[in-house]
Amino acid sequence: MNALRSFACPYDNIYLNTYILSKNMRKGAAFFAISAVFVAVMYAVPYGILTNVQGWATFAFWTAAAFAYLIVVAIFMRRMD
Amino acid sequence: MDAKLTYAAIAIFVLVGTGIAWLSKRFLHEDARDFYAASGRFGTVLASLSYAATTYSAFMFIGLVGMAYATGVGTLGFELVYFVGTLFLLYYIAPKYWSLHKKYGYVTPAEVLSARYGSGGVGVAVTLLSLVALIPYAASQVIGVAVASEGASNGAVPFMTAVAIAMAVALLWAAIAGIWSVGLTDVFQGIVMICTGVIIVCFVYGQGFSQRPLDLAALGNLSYVPSSTWTLANFVNMTVPWFFFAITNPQVVQRLFAPKTKEAQRGMTIWFGIYGLIFTVIVTLLGLMLRAMTVNGAFPLVANRDAVTPTLLSTLPAWLSILALVAVIAASVSTIDGIILTLSSMTVRDVLRRYAKGVTQKTEIAVARITIIAMAVACTLFALSRPGFIVDLAVLSSSLLLPQVPIVIGMFLWSRGGKWTAVTTIVAGFAVALSLYLLQASPLGIPPNVWTLVASTLVYIAVAAIEGKSDDATKFIEA
Numbered sequence: 120m121n122a123l124r125s126f127a128c129p130y131d132n133i134y135l136n137t138y139i140l141s142k143n144m145r146k147g148a149a150f151f152a153i154s155a156v157f158v159a160v161m162y163a164v165p166y167g168i169l170t171n172v173q174g175w176a177t178f179a180f181w182t183a184a185a186f187a188y189l190i191v192v193a194i195f196m197r198r199m200d
Numbered sequence: 201m202d203a204k205l206t207y208a209a210i211a212i213f214v215l216v217g218t219g220i221a222w223l224s225k226r227f228l229h230e231d232a233r234d235f236y237a238a239s240g241r242f243g244t245v246l247a248s249l250s251y252a253a254t255t256y257s258a259f260m261f262i263g264l265v266g267m268a269y270a271t272g273v274g275t276l277g278f279e280l281v282y283f284v285g286t287l288f289l290l291y292y293i294a295p296k297y298w299s300l301h302k303k304y305g306y307v308t309p310a311e312v313l314s315a316r317y318g319s320g321g322v323g324v325a326v327t328l329l330s331l332v333a334l335i336p337y338a339a340s341q342v343i344g345v346a347v348a349s350e351g352a353s354n355g356a357v358p359f360m361t362a363v364a365i366a367m368a369v370a371l372l373w374a375a376i377a378g379i380w381s382v383g384l385t386d387v388f389q390g391i392v393m394i395c396t397g398v399i400i401v402c403f404v405y406g407q408g409f410s411q412r413p414l415d416l417a418a419l420g421n422l423s424y425v426p427s428s429t430w431t432l433a434n435f436v437n438m439t440v441p442w443f444f445f446a447i448t449n450p451q452v453v454q455r456l457f458a459p460k461t462k463e464a465q466r467g468m469t470i471w472f473g474i475y476g477l478i479f480t481v482i483v484t485l486l487g488l489m490l491r492a493m494t495v496n497g498a499f500p501l502v503a504n505r506d507a508v509t510p511t512l513l514s515t516l517p518a519w520l521s522i523l524a525l526v527a528v529i530a531a532s533v534s535t536i537d538g539i540i541l542t543l544s545s546m547t548v549r550d551v552l553r554r555y556a557k558g559v560t561q562k563t564e565i566a567v568a569r570i571t572i573i574a575m576a577v578a579c580t581l582f583a584l585s586r587p588g589f590i591v592d593l594a595v596l597s598s599s600l601l602l603p604q605v606p607i608v609i610g611m612f613l614w615s616r617g618g619k620w621t622a623v624t625t626i627v628a629g630f631a632v633a634l635s636l637y638l639l640q641a642s643p644l645g646i647p648p649n650v651w652t653l654v655a656s657t658l659v660y661i662a663v664a665a666i667e668g669k670s671d672d673a674t675k676f677i678e679a
Contacts, residue, residue, distance in 0.1 A: 147292070154288045161281055165425050166432050174417035177273050177424045178488075182481055185280040189473045192287045196466045199295070 143199075150195050157188045203356030206349060209522040213529060214369055220388050221373045221381035228377040232564075235378035236307045236545040240298070242383060242458040244467035250383040251455045251468055252475040253390035255286075255445075257535035258344025260483045261397075261528045263590035265512075266505030268487025269494075272422025274430030276484040278438050283476050285443030290469045293447055294456050296612055296679040298465045301457035303679075308542070309453040310550040316611045316676045319619030323550030325626045329601065330450050331543060331575070337449075337597035338539050338575065339582035340590045341532040342366050343506075346583065348528040351510020352521050363583055366529065367576045370536035374544075374572065379458065382537045389530035394479055396527035401482045401489070403520060404512075408493040416488060418495050423488075437647030441598035447608045448601035451535075451542040506590055536579070540572050547571040599637065602652045603629020606660035615673035617664030624663050629656030 161184055165177045233239050242250065268275040297312065306312045310330075314323035342363050349362035373385050405414065416423040426432055446452055459465035490508060493499035499515070502508045509528070513521045548564045548571070556563070587593065607622045632655045635641075636648035643651065 150291060154284075157284060158281070158288075161277065161284060162432075162435070165277055166435070169424060170426065171424060173420065173423050174415065175423075178276055178416060178484075181273075181277050181280050182477075185283055185477055185480075188284050188287065189470075189477055192291060192473060193470050195291060196470055199466065 146195065146198065150191075153191055154188075157184060157191070160184060203353050205518060205522065206353040206357050206525065209526055210349075210365060210529065213526045214365075217369070217373060217385045217388060217533075218376075220384050221376040224380040224384040225377045227380045232545075232549070233305060233307050234380075236541065237301065237454060237457040238379045238383065240302055240457060241460050242464065243460060244464045244471065246383055246387060247455070247459045247464055247468040248471035248475065249390035250386040250458070251452065251472050252479075253386035253393065253531075253534035254382075254455060254538040255452055255472075255535075256393065256476065256479055256531060257594075258341045258348075258528055258532040259590055259594045260479065261393075261524075261531050262344040262347060262506055262509045263340070263594065264480075264483050265487040265490070266502075266508040266589075267591050268484045269491045269502065269508045270505035271429040272419060272424075272427055272491075273416070273484075273488065274425045274427060274435060275487065276480070277425065277430075278435065278442065279480045279484065281439040282442040282445055283473075283480060285439075286446040286476070287469065287473050289444070289446045290456075290472075293608070293612070294465055294469060295462065296676075297453065297456040298459060298462070299679045300676070303675075307454075307457070308546045308549050309450045310546050312676075313607060313611065313622060314550065316670070316672055317607070317617065317619050317622040318670060318672055319622075320550070320554040322607075322619055322622040323546070324554060325623050326450075326604065327543075327546040327550045329604070329626055329630060330546060333597050333600035334449075334451075334539055334543065335575075335578050335582055335597075336587070336593040338536050338579040339587070340593035340597075341536045342579055342583040343586065343593075344590055345529050345532045347506055347510050348513060348525055351507070352513040352525040354514055360584070363580055366532055366536065367580055369529075370533050370540060371572060371576055373533065374537040374541045375569075378541060379454075382534075382541055383458070385537070386534045389534040390475070392530045393527050393534075394475060396523050397479060397482045397486070400512075400516075400520065400524055401486050403516070404486060404489055404493075408489060408496070408498050414489060414492055416492070418492055419488065422491060433642070433645065433647050437642075437649050438595055440647070440649040440653055441595060441602045444602065444605045445598055448598060448604045450546060451538040454542045454545070455538075540575055543575055544568040544571045596637065599633050599649050599652060600630060602633060602649060603656040605653060606657045610660055610664065611673075611676050612679070613677065614664065615669050615677060616667065617660065617673075618667045618670050621660060621663040621667050625656050625660040628659040629653075632656070 164180055169177050228234060264275060264279060300306055300312055310323035310326040313326055314320050345366040346359045346362040349357040350359060373381050421427050459468055490499050494501050502511050513524050548568045552567050603626050607625050610617060629652055633652040636651060642648055
């Protein structure tokens with residue numbers, strides 16, 4: 120039994136490492152995709168939809184987008200292995 | 201506020217800060233790794249506020265307030281793209297730098313690049329690039345203190361005196377206990393900066409908008425983009441180097457070594473984000489409020505945008521003017537001392553050690569001090585020539601540092617490329633950035649900083665493909 124366990128442990132560790140790696144890679148890819156959307160939106164909305172809209176709209180949009188991104192970063196950071 | 205009161209305020213600030221710097225000596229272990237990188241012993245609060253105070257500088261209190269006043273809401277977008285870019289990069293890069301420091305004991309960002317690309321020559325190239333590129337940025341901090349002191353004292357504190365005080369304080373606080381004195385004074389300064397920012401915004405709002413609410417629509421085309429300043433091309437040009445600030449500026453990269461645990465490093469990123477968002481919004485709002493007050497006739501029209509905050513200081517009550525001046529000094533000094541410390545560490549470890557084998561600890565310290573003094577003199581001379589607007593100087597620095605982007609990102613993603621890849625990328629990128637800046641050219645209508653980024657990335661990929669796989673790449677990719 121012990122012999123079997125000593126054989127199984129390295130295999131388990133490799134499996135575990137591979138599992139964590141792929142899980143981290145998935146999280147990293149998801150974070151990249153969400154970030155790309157945020158960055159694109161931070162350029163596109165004020166220079167597209169909000170063009171010539173006077174008042175607080177552009178200010179409020181950029182502030183809200185940055186705040187939302189901070190929340191996203193905090194969530195991903197807390198779930199990081 | 202008269203000169204005596206201004207000097208008294210500065211003296212109190214310097215005494216308190218020097219006291220904190222002196223107390224920080226008890227944490228210092230007498231070795232280079234601890235002097236420059238705290239041996240990875242900073243907790244979350246110290247790491248967060250030190251990172252924030254080093255990042256946010258006179259650029260914010262003087263440059264960004266003035267820019268928002270002169271060019272409108274596009275300023276907020278410009279600074280928040282930096283904010284998003286920094287958080288994005290810190291998510292991926294901060295754990296890797298932290299892990300490399302813990303495993304292999306790297307102390308400077310250039311050491312990491314030298315190890316990955318297999319040659320000390322890479323560290324030399326990065327150090328030389330940083331020495332040249334950071335002079336405008338450090339000088340802009342000094343200019344910030346000087347114009348704020350002039351404004352707060354109504355000209356009684358001369359520009360040159362204010363420059364000398366700021367440089368002397370930065371040198372002193374960097375020399376006392378290295379990163380420990382810089383970090384702990386950063387905490388003090390970071391708290392002063394954000395508290396003062398909030399107090400000033402509340403005060404100005406109370407003064408200017410108690411009768412009628414602040415309506416940005418009164419600013420007309422300053423309340424949206426694109427505007428005459430914030431064309432899409434200019435917005436992209438200004439934000440590209442700013443987006444990558446967190447990986448191109450060595451003084452903030454070196455801070456990534458300092459957290460003591462993974463949790464402290466993650467906490468640093470999140471708390472920096474909270475601090476940065478609040479600070480950015482209040483500073484930009486202050487500039488827009490002052491502009492709205494100018495429209496209402498409650499604040500004078502200021503033609504030179506770097507003179508907006510000094511003009512505000514000259515109109516505030518004495519107690520608040522003193523507080524604001526101290527906050528500007530804090531913002532400047534917390535950045536300059538960080539830059540000086542990082543550049544001196546890079547000069548000693550990445551240049552001196554390569555060319556002078558077997559140098560004693562005493563010689564290293566002497567060279568570090570000479571570098572610090574040479575940087576201080578160069579920044580002072582640059583500042584005295586009053587070369588341009590603070591924001592423009594800061595962006596120029598980041599533009600010149602931009603060629604590092606592909607070699608830093610490539611280090612963690614690609615196993616190809618060695619010393620020739622890194623050196624040719626830096627040389628080619630720097631040549632493109634400097635040429636386009638001097639010629640004020642935007643070939644094909646594409647912003648110059650985009651050209652720099654594209655050119656350096658293409659050179660990196662092409663040379664790396666030829667140079668082939670690097671034996672040392674795996675440990676960086678898997679860090």
